[in-house]
Amino acid sequence: MTTNTGNTNEAVFVFAEPIEQKNVANFVINLVNWSDANPNRPLRVDLNSGGGIILDGFNLYEEFMRLRGKGHRLTIAVYGRAASCAGWLLQAADVRIIGSNSWILIHEITSSVTGSLTAMRREVKRCEDLQKQTFGLIASRSNLTVAEMEKRTSEGGDWWLNAQESLDAGLVDVIEFPLPFAPYVKPTTVSA
Numbered sequence: 001m002t003t004n005t006g007n008t009n010e011a012v013f014v015f016a017e018p019i020e021q022k023n024v025a026n027f028v029i030n031l032v033n034w035s036d037a038n039p040n041r042p043l044r045v046d047l048n049s050g051g052g053i054i055l056d057g058f059n060l061y062e063e064f065m066r067l068r069g070k071g072h073r074l075t076i077a078v079y080g081r082a083a084s085c086a087g088w089l090l091q092a093a094d095v096r097i098i099g100s101n102s103w104i105l106i107h108e109i110t111s112s113v114t115g116s117l118t119a120m121r122r123e124v125k126r127c128e129d130l131q132k133q134t135f136g137l138i139a140s141r142s143n144l145t146v147a148e149m150e151k152r153t154s155e156g157g158d159w160w161l162n163a164q165e166s167l168d169a170g171l172v173d174v175i176e177f178p179l180p181f182a183p184y185v186k187p188t189t190v191s192a
Contacts, residue, residue: 010042010075019052019060019085028063040071045093047076051084054109054130061137064092077176078102087171088137096141096172098163104171106138106149106159142170 011034017023034043045064051057068074076093078086083105090096090104098104109131113123135146152159163175 010044011038012044012046014046014048016046016048016080019049019057019089021053021056021059023052024056024060028060031063031067035067035070035072042073042075043067044075044077047078047082047086047090048080049083049086050081051086051105054085054134057085057089061089061092064089068092068094078104078172081105085134088134090171091137091141095174097174097176098166098172100163100175100177102163104161104166106153106161107157108153109134138171144169144171 013027013031013034015023015027017027031043064074064076073095074093075095075097076090077097077099078090079099079102081103082090082098083103084107087104087106109127111123111127113120131150132146135149138144138149139146149159161169161171163172166172167175
């Protein structure tokens, strides 16, 4: 879904699904069609995802990079969570925003394998390579190092960062604070 956010002419897409092949394919098709019809128009993706399949995440990451290469200015805003591969997917944006009550999750790659010992060794090697690749994407735009992420995730598994921690770590550029609630005004009755 896309909407116009007003005078900036920025289109807004919402991705609030698991990152898996069908969801990513549908989203990419919409982005490609929109891009072809709107050259150089700025784009914003509002992201709320628990993550998903790493290779499908790379598909979306590459599409975001392609859009930027075609001249679209890309903003990604996290509302709720950017967990697992959604956390490093955020790094594809020109501008990275997080809502003040939102979180980012960094963790080790997970996988399962059955079969021969040789097959299991190959899977472990592939996971180690994917881990270095994804942590490298995060490190390339943040204040975190691959070694620091490896240490934090190997000791405690899931590493959740709130909005301020995400900003301090360089995972985002801006914390977006909600507008204050309008004050309650007690209705008055008028006598006839």
